[in-house]
Amino acid sequence: MSADFLQFLFSGITVGATYALVGLGFSIIYNASHVIxxxxxxFVMLGGMATVFFYGAGLPMPLAMAMxxxxxxxxxxxxxxxxxxxxxxxxxxxxxxxxxxxxxxLRGLAEVLWGRNFHSLPPxxxxxxxxxxxxxVLPQSLWVVGGTIVIVITLAWFFNRTMTGKAMVASASxxxxxxxxxxxLKFILLLSFALSAMLGSIAGIxxxxxxxxxxxxxxMLGLKGFCAAILGGMGNPMGAVxxxxxxxxxEALTAGYISSAYKDAxxxxxxxxxxxxxxxxxxxxxxxxxx
Amino acid sequence: MKPGLFRHLTIAAAAITMAVGVSNSDAKAADPIKIGSFLAxxxxxxxxxxxxxKTLEMYVxxxxxxxxxxxxxxxxxxxxxxxxxxxxxxxxxRLINDDKVDILLAGSTTGSTMAAIPFVEKAGIPxxxxxGAGVITSPxxxxxxxxxxxxxxxxxxxxxxxxxRGISKVGLLSGSGGFDKSCRKxxxxxxxxxxxxxxxxxxxxxxxxxMTPQITKIKGTAGVQAFMYCGFGAATSxxxxxxxxxxxSMPHYQTHGSASKSFIKNAEGGxxxxxxxxxxxxxxxxxxxxxxxxxxxGAYKAMYESKTGDSxxxxxxxxxxxxxxxxxxxxxxxxxxxxxxxxxxxxxSNFIGADGIYNLSASDHLGLDEASFVMVxxxxxxxxxxx
Numbered sequence: 001m002s003a004d005f006l007q008f009l010f011s012g013i014t015v016g017a018t019y020a021l022v023g024l025g026f027s028i029i030y031n032a033s034h035v036i037x038x039x040x041x042x043f044v045m046l047g048g049m050a051t052v053f054f055y056g057a058g059l060p061m062p063l064a065m066a067m068x069x070x071x072x073x074x075x076x077x078x079x080x081x082x083x084x085x086x087x088x089x090x091x092x093x094x095x096x097x098x099x100x101x102x103x104x105x106l107r108g109l110a111e112v113l114w115g116r117n118f119h120s121l122p123p124x125x126x127x128x129x130x131x132x133x134x135x136x137v138l139p140q141s142l143w144v145v146g147g148t149i150v151i152v153i154t155l156a157w158f159f160n161r162t163m164t165g166k167a168m169v170a171s172a173s174x175x176x177x178x179x180x181x182x183x184x185l186k187f188i189l190l191l192s193f194a195l196s197a198m199l200g201s202i203a204g205i206x207x208x209x210x211x212x213x214x215x216x217x218x219x220m221l222g223l224k225g226f227c228a229a230i231l232g233g234m235g236n237p238m239g240a241v242x243x244x245x246x247x248x249x250x251e252a253l254t255a256g257y258i259s260s261a262y263k264d265a266x267x268x269x270x271x272x273x274x275x276x277x278x279x280x281x282x283x284x285x286x287x288x289x290x291x
Numbered sequence: 292m293k294p295g296l297f298r299h300l301t302i303a304a305a306a307i308t309m310a311v312g313v314s315n316s317d318a319k320a321a322d323p324i325k326i327g328s329f330l331a332x333x334x335x336x337x338x339x340x341x342x343x344x345k346t347l348e349m350y351v352x353x354x355x356x357x358x359x360x361x362x363x364x365x366x367x368x369x370x371x372x373x374x375x376x377x378x379x380x381x382x383x384x385r386l387i388n389d390d391k392v393d394i395l396l397a398g399s400t401t402g403s404t405m406a407a408i409p410f411v412e413k414a415g416i417p418x419x420x421x422x423g424a425g426v427i428t429s430p431x432x433x434x435x436x437x438x439x440x441x442x443x444x445x446x447x448x449x450x451x452x453x454x455x456r457g458i459s460k461v462g463l464l465s466g467s468g469g470f471d472k473s474c475r476k477x478x479x480x481x482x483x484x485x486x487x488x489x490x491x492x493x494x495x496x497x498x499x500x501x502m503t504p505q506i507t508k509i510k511g512t513a514g515v516q517a518f519m520y521c522g523f524g525a526a527t528s529x530x531x532x533x534x535x536x537x538x539x540s541m542p543h544y545q546t547h548g549s550a551s552k553s554f555i556k557n558a559e560g561g562x563x564x565x566x567x568x569x570x571x572x573x574x575x576x577x578x579x580x581x582x583x584x585x586x587x588x589g590a591y592k593a594m595y596e597s598k599t600g601d602s603x604x605x606x607x608x609x610x611x612x613x614x615x616x617x618x619x620x621x622x623x624x625x626x627x628x629x630x631x632x633x634x635x636x637x638x639x640s641n642f643i644g645a646d647g648i649y650n651l652s653a654s655d656h657l658g659l660d661e662a663s664f665v666m667v668x669x670x671x672x673x674x675x676x677x678x
Contacts, residue, residue: 007507008503111337117553119553120556123559127559129536214525217498220498221498253504255495255505260493260508
C-alpha cells in the first residue's frame with residue numbers, strides 16, 4: 001500500500017513540477033504587464049517540438065536543446081514586439097485575447113511546419129525505472145523535478161540579487177515609480193516575455209520524453225499552469241511553484257485513491273475554493289492591492 | 292468560391308468542346324459526375340480530413356486521366372467543415388441545392404455526418420460517410436453508408452483474442468476523447484455477452500502526461516488478467532511507456548486507435564508485446580502474400596506515400612474505399628440516377644478495399660465484419676500478424 005502511495009506521489013510531483021514551470025511563466029509576464037499570456041503552453045510545445053526536429057536534423061542533443069530554447073525566446077520576444085507592444089494602451093482583456101490568438105497561430109504554425117503527428121525525445125539518462133521504496137520512477141522524472149528546483153533557485157537569485165531582476169520586481173510593484181528612477185519599462189516587458197519563453201521551452205524539453213511532443217501538447221499544460229498561477233496568487237512566482245505541485249499531487253492521489261474520473265475536476269475545485277476563500281491566492285499575504 | 296469558378300470553367304470547357312464538335316452528340320454524357328464532399332481538412336480533426344482529401348483528389352485525378360467513369364469525368368466539389376457540425380449544414384445544403392451533386396463522399400467525423408443525414412435523406416442522394424461511430428449506419432438509413440470499421444468490431448476482435456487465451460477479467464483504462472469514450476462504452480456493452488468482466492474501469496484526461504496512478508490501481512485490482520486501453524494519439528504511447536515503467540506483465544491490449552508506426556516508435560520499447568486489432572492497410576507490410584487485401588492495400592499505400600510524402604493512415608483508406616465503391620456502383624448502374632446508384636451500392640459484394648472486404652445489402656450499410664481487422668502484436672518494433 002505504501003509503495004502505491006509513493007508511486008502516486010512521484011507521479012504527482014513530476015506532473016506538478018511541469019505545472020509549476022508553466023505557472024512560473026504566467027506569473028512573470030503578469031508581473032511585468034498584468035497580461036495573462038495564454039501562449040505560455042505553446043512555448044512549452046515549441047521547446048519540445050523544436051528540440052525533436054533539431055535533433056532529428058542531426059544536431060547533437062545539447063545543441064538541439066540550446067537552439068530550441070533560443071528559438072522559443074526569439075518567438076516570445078517577437079510576440080511581445082509585434083503583437084503586444086503595438087497594442088499598448090489597449091485594455092488588459094484585449095491584450096489577453098491577443099495572446100490567445102498568438103497561441104492558436106503558434107499551434108497552427110507548428111502543425112504546418114512539423115506535421116500533426118506526435119514525436120518523442122530520448123530521455124536524458126535512459127528509461128530504466130529506478131526503484132524508490134517500491135515505487136518505480138523514471139530517471140526523466142528526476143530531471144524534471146531537479147530542473148524545476150534549479151530554475152526556481154536561479155530565478156530567486158535573479159530577482160533578488162541582480163540589478164535587472166530587481167528592476168523587474170520594481171516595475172511590477174510600481175510602474176510609475178520604476179520609470180521615474182530610470183527603469184526602461186519597454187525593455188522589462190520584452191525581457192519578461194523572453195524569460196517566460198525560456199522557462200516554457202525548458203519545461204517543454206524536460207517533459208518531452210514523458211509527455212511526448214505534438215502541436216497540441218501545450219493546451220492542457222497551459223491551462224493547468226494557469227491554474228497553478230491563479231492558485232499561487234497571480235504574480236507570485238514561488239506561490240505558482242507550490243500551487244503547481246499541490247495540483248499535480250492532488251490529481252495523482254485522486255486518480256489513485258478516489259476515482260480517475262474526478263481527477264481533472266480536482267484542480268478546478270481547488271481553484272474555485274481558493275477564489276471564494278482567498279481571492280488573492282493561496283500564498284498571498286493579502287492586503288497589498290496593486291492598482 | 293473556387294468550386295464555383297471550377298464549375299464555370301468546366302461548363303465553358305464543355306461548351307467549347309461541343310462547339311468544336313469533338314464531343315459526341317449527347318451533351319449530357321459529357322457532363323462531369325459531381326462528387327460532393329465536406330471534410331475536416333483543417334482544425335482539430337484534420338488528421339482525418341487531410342488524408343481523406345488528398346486521397347479523393349489523387350484518385351479522382353487518376354480516374355479522370357484513365358478516361359473517367361462511364362465516359363464521363365469526375366468532378367470533386369469539396370468544402371472544409373473543420374469537423375464542426377455547425378459548419379457542415381450550410382455546406383450540405385449548398386452541395387445539394389446549388390452544386391447539385393450526384394453523390395456525397397464526405398464526413399470526416401461522426402458529428403458532421405450526423406448533422407448532414409437529415410438533409411441527405413430528404414434530398415435522396417447516396418452518401419458514403421467516413422465517420423467512425425456505428426450510429427451512422429445502425430439503424431440503417433436509406434441513403435447513408437459508411438466505410439470505416441466501427442469500434443464494436445474492434446472490441447469484438449479483442450474479446451475473441453482474449454477468450455482464445457483464457458482471459459475473462461479485464462482492467463480498462465480509457466481517455467476522454469470521443470473515440471476513447473465510444474470505445475469504453477462498447478467494452479461495457481459487449482463484455483457481458485462475450486463472457487468478459489470489466490474489473491477495473493479507469494479514465495484519464497485530455498492531454499495528460501502521466502497515467503501511472505491509474506495503471507498502478509488497475510495492476511493492483513484483484514483478479515485482473517489483462518490490461519486494455521481505449522485511446523488515441525500521443526496517449527497511446529504514454530500508456531505503453533508507463534505500463535513498462537511499472538513493470539506490469541499481464542497481457543496488454545490496445546485498439547485500432549493505436550495502429551500507427553508512431554505508437555511503436557514513441558513508446559520507446561513500451562509497445563513490445565502490445566496486441567491490437569488493425570486495419571489491413573496499416574499493417575500491409577506484415578501481411579502474407581496470400582491475404583486478400585494485400586494487393587489493394589499495398590497499391591494504395593504505395594501511391595499515397597509516393598504522391599504525398601506522408602506516411603499512410605487508415606483514414607485515407609476510408610476515402611479510398613468510399614470512392615471505389617461509388618465508382619463501381621455508378622459503372623454498374625450505367626448512369627448517375629440516384630435510385631439506381633443506391634441499389635447498386637447495396638449490391639456491392641466481396642469488394643476488396645483498403646479497410647476490409649465489403650458485403651453491403653439493404654439491411655447492412657457498413658458491410659464489414661470482425662474479419663476486416665487483423666490481430667497484430669508488436670514484436671521487435673514492428674507488427675507481427677497473429678493467427
